[in-house]
Amino acid sequence: MRASLHPARAVVMVFLLAIVVGSVLLMLPWSRDGGGSAPWLTAFFTAVSAVCVAGLIVVDTGTYWSGFGQVVIMVLFQLGGFGMMTASTLLGLMVNRSLRLRTKLLTQVETHAIGLGDVVSVARLVLVVTIGMELLLAAWLSWRLHFAYGAPWGDAAWNGLFHAISAYNNAGFSTHADSLVRYAADQWVLLPVMMAALVGGIGFPVLHDLRNKTFHPHRWSxxxxxxxxxxxxxxxxxxxxxLMFEWTNARTLGPMAAGQKLLSAAFASVAARTVGFNTIDIGGLTRESIALHYFLMFVGGGSASTAGGVKVGTIAILALLVIAEIRGRADSEAFGRRVSSSAQRQAITVLVLGSALTTIGTLAILFVTEFPTDQVIFEVIAAFGSAGLSTGITADLPASGQLILAGLMYAGRVGTITLAVSLAMGERRTPYRYPEEHPIVG
Known part of the structure; x- marks a missing residue:
């Protein structure tokens, strides 16, 4: 049975196991600040959000959970962003110095390595970049929090490490109740956090390309x-x-100086695509900005990255397909290359199923709550896209609504992995083709 388990399904099962273990650990009495066990739904929702690097919360991370509970959450989103199978691969390399074919297949699912021969190289790159970026950012934030904000070295080091790992993994968890609002005017905090989030969200295949062909962009894939x-x-x-929609909004950018507005708008643009931190009140955004966030959160980051969403590559392929159709061309082309028809079909499938999940999730939550539709849509897309942003209704949803969001977080994080890999690995050619006919479109 074990030998026949599809690699994509194996990844999904490991993520599920991490959620179960995390839920049990968070229900222990010493995980909650002040004693007493956390309710099962609170522990389960938090574990799902951490493993799926979604960042949605139903209790304040810094005050509800003890130091042990915060460590558990941090480990969960580190594993969720780093990749369960990638971690196992690196462990196997350290122990055995070699990998079996099945292990390579499992790791290829998560890292989207182009070929099995790239798996070890990509896995090592994941380790070096992840640990390097997190340690550098943690050291910088610790220094900044101590000298600029007067935090004791112990608190500065812990908060710096927690936010560094959360930023790189696009997890959106913060030990501050206001996320990063208190640093809205501090470019020495926000710019490094943005850089770490962008590197984590660009995707390891891209980083692998940049490392090996830095000075040869024409050879990039x-x-x-x-x-x-x-x-x-x-x-x-x-x-x-x-900037356009919030420039004069008194609840967001309005009171800020021009430079602060530019900084906060840039951070919001990056954060909307799955980072999960915020420097402005999400509940105070204009309706136009809310709609813009729908799109950015749904798209997410790069493939095989710590970010969620339907992925940047999916949207790019679909845009090329639309352009080719408008121009009357049979092939979708970019940078002197033709996009394969299988990649186009996979992109359409991911988009359609992602849209269906968010639509069904929205209808389900609207059925069990009376919150405004725009707020519900925001929460649903944030859950599916692992965006971590919220208009403030997550904790007020009934148990059924929180379970729906948990299911969307899980589907958004591992569902797209399973779907994309299943489509790629399950593609087969039939020995016959039916006669072609052109149904009416539009």
């Missing part, structure tokens, strides 16, 4: 070029949109 180009476009769209 089409995936890397599409991911980098689309990420840049999305950042500019988010930045300009937030």
């Amino acid at each position: 089409l995936h890397s070029k599409l991911t980098l180009a689309t990420t840049g476009v999305l950042f500019l769209v988010g930045l300009c949109g937030v």
